[in-house]
Amino acid sequence: MIILDTALARRAAQGRPIRVGMVGAGFMGAGIALQIAQAVKGMELCAIAARRTDQARAVFEGSRKGEPVRHADRTDEISRAIRDGVPVVTQDPAALAAAQGLDAIIEVTGAMDYALRGVETAIDTGKHVVLMNAELDGTIGPLLAARARAAGVVYTNADGDQPGVQMNLIRFVQGIGVKPVLAGNIKGLQDTDRTPDTQRGFAQKWGQNVAMVTSFADGTKIAFEQAIVANGTGMRVARRGMIGPDPTHKDPTAPLRPLEDYVEMLAPHIDPDGPGIVDFVVGARPGPGVFVLGTHNDPRQQHYLALYKLGTGPFYLFYTPYHLCHFEVPMTVARAVLFKDAALAPISGPQVGVIATAKRDLQQGEQIDGIGGFMTYGQAENSDVIARARLLPMGLAEGAVLRRAIGKGEVLHFADVDLPQGSRVAQLYTEMERMFGLVPQPEGAF
Missing domain, CATH: 3.90.1210.10 (Antifreeze-like/N-acetylneuraminic acid synthase C-terminal domain)
Structure with missing residues (x-):
C-alpha cells in the first residue's frame, strides 16, 4: 500500500491514470466505483458492463456527479467513449473487455458464463483481470490463470476480500521466516439449512443480493474462498467440508471465544511437515477476519517469538481482524498494472x-x-x-x-x-x- 500510493500519485501527476472497466453493477460494484472516484488518485473507472444498463448508469451517477453517461453496444463505441473521457455503459462484457484504452477489468458479478465473456476477452486482448468472483475462480481459476500467464497478463483475486487478506498475511508470515501450515477464515455463522427465505430480511436490510447472502450463511461461499486460497498456495483440506470448529452451533447464545482457543481445536489436524491446510472457525473473537498458523524449527527464533508474545509454539497465530472488501480492490488493480503482482492467483492445477x-x-x-x-x-x-x-x-x-x-x-x-x-x-x-x-x-x- 505504501509503495502503491506513491506510484498512483505519480500516475496522477503525469496525467496518465490507470483506466479500468468493470463487469457488474451490484452492491459491491457500486462500492468499488465510489472508492475509485473518491479515494484513488491515478485511477479512473471508464466503463461498466451489466445486464441492466440502467443499474450501471446509476453506479456512475452515484460516484461521478454531473457527468453525462454514454450507452454503447459495440467495442468501437466503447473505445471512443474512453478516448473522449466519457463514462460508458454496455450490456456486453466482451465488448467492454475488448475496448482500447483499458489497462484492466474488475469482474464483480458472481456469475459464471456472463462473467467469462468479459474475463476471456480481457485475457485475449492483453488486459489484466481482477476478480471478486470466488465462485468462478474456485471452479476454473487454474485454467484462466494459466491462460493469463501465457498472454503475459495478471489474473488475480482481490485484496480486501478474505482470500486476498489471507494471502497477504501468508506472504508476511513467509517473509519473516515462519512456515504457514494453516490459512483460516473467521465466520459468524455456518448453517447448511439456510435458504433465501431465511436470509431475505438480512439481504434487504443491507441492500444485498439474497442468493449471495444465502451462500455466505450455508457455507458455500467459505468453501469457494478457501478453495482459491488452497489453489494459490498448494494447501489442501484436512477433510471434506473442512474442520470448521463451531462452539456456538448448539448454543447460539454462547459468548464468543478468543481466537487462540481455536488453535487447540485445529492443531490435531495439522501436519507441520505437509503442504498446509485451509480451514475456518465460527464464533471467534476478534472477528470477522482471517488468520494464519505457522511453525518455526529454529530454537533461537522460537525464543524470540516467545519474547514477542506469540507463545511457545509449536503453532504461532497471526491474524487480521477485519476485511474491507471494496475499499482495497483498487489496490489490486494497481498491483497488477504497475508491478505485475497478483494478490492471489492459482499457482498450478487445482488443489x-x-x-x-x-x-x-x-x-x-x-x-x-x-x-x-x-x-x-x-x-x-x-x-x-x-x-x-x-x-x-x-x-x-x-x-x-x-x-x-x-x-x-x-x-x-x-x-x-x-x-x-x-x-x-x-x-x-x-x-x-x-x-x-x-x-x-x-x-x-x-
Missing part, C-alpha cells in the same frame, strides 16, 4: 474444489437452482478426490436436471445430472481437467 451437496431431498427431474438457493450448498474437497469420484462441482450445478432422486446431505456426481446445453464454464472445466491431468486422456488426444 481444492467445491462440490454440490443436497440441502434437502431432491427429486428426479428437478432443475437445480444454483448457488445460494434452496436445493444445494457447496463443500470444499481435495481436487484429486473430486476427479476420481466424478463429483459435481458447485459451479456447474445451476440449471442441471437430476437423473435420480438425491437424499438430503448427499453429494452429487456428474452421473446424477444432465448439465445445461452450451455451458461455457462446463466446457472450460473439462478443458482444465485435461490440462492438469485430472482425468484420463482419450486415446489419440494431444
Whole structure:
C-alpha cells in the first residue's frame, strides 16, 4: 500500500491514470466505483458492463456527479467513449473487455458464463483481470490463470476480500521466516439449512443480493474462498467440508471465544511437515477476519517469538481482524498494472474444489437452482478426490436436471445430472481437467 500510493500519485501527476472497466453493477460494484472516484488518485473507472444498463448508469451517477453517461453496444463505441473521457455503459462484457484504452477489468458479478465473456476477452486482448468472483475462480481459476500467464497478463483475486487478506498475511508470515501450515477464515455463522427465505430480511436490510447472502450463511461461499486460497498456495483440506470448529452451533447464545482457543481445536489436524491446510472457525473473537498458523524449527527464533508474545509454539497465530472488501480492490488493480503482482492467483492445477451437496431431498427431474438457493450448498474437497469420484462441482450445478432422486446431505456426481446445453464454464472445466491431468486422456488426444 505504501509503495502503491506513491506510484498512483505519480500516475496522477503525469496525467496518465490507470483506466479500468468493470463487469457488474451490484452492491459491491457500486462500492468499488465510489472508492475509485473518491479515494484513488491515478485511477479512473471508464466503463461498466451489466445486464441492466440502467443499474450501471446509476453506479456512475452515484460516484461521478454531473457527468453525462454514454450507452454503447459495440467495442468501437466503447473505445471512443474512453478516448473522449466519457463514462460508458454496455450490456456486453466482451465488448467492454475488448475496448482500447483499458489497462484492466474488475469482474464483480458472481456469475459464471456472463462473467467469462468479459474475463476471456480481457485475457485475449492483453488486459489484466481482477476478480471478486470466488465462485468462478474456485471452479476454473487454474485454467484462466494459466491462460493469463501465457498472454503475459495478471489474473488475480482481490485484496480486501478474505482470500486476498489471507494471502497477504501468508506472504508476511513467509517473509519473516515462519512456515504457514494453516490459512483460516473467521465466520459468524455456518448453517447448511439456510435458504433465501431465511436470509431475505438480512439481504434487504443491507441492500444485498439474497442468493449471495444465502451462500455466505450455508457455507458455500467459505468453501469457494478457501478453495482459491488452497489453489494459490498448494494447501489442501484436512477433510471434506473442512474442520470448521463451531462452539456456538448448539448454543447460539454462547459468548464468543478468543481466537487462540481455536488453535487447540485445529492443531490435531495439522501436519507441520505437509503442504498446509485451509480451514475456518465460527464464533471467534476478534472477528470477522482471517488468520494464519505457522511453525518455526529454529530454537533461537522460537525464543524470540516467545519474547514477542506469540507463545511457545509449536503453532504461532497471526491474524487480521477485519476485511474491507471494496475499499482495497483498487489496490489490486494497481498491483497488477504497475508491478505485475497478483494478490492471489492459482499457482498450478487445482488443489481444492467445491462440490454440490443436497440441502434437502431432491427429486428426479428437478432443475437445480444454483448457488445460494434452496436445493444445494457447496463443500470444499481435495481436487484429486473430486476427479476420481466424478463429483459435481458447485459451479456447474445451476440449471442441471437430476437423473435420480438425491437424499438430503448427499453429494452429487456428474452421473446424477444432465448439465445445461452450451455451458461455457462446463466446457472450460473439462478443458482444465485435461490440462492438469485430472482425468484420463482419450486415446489419440494431444
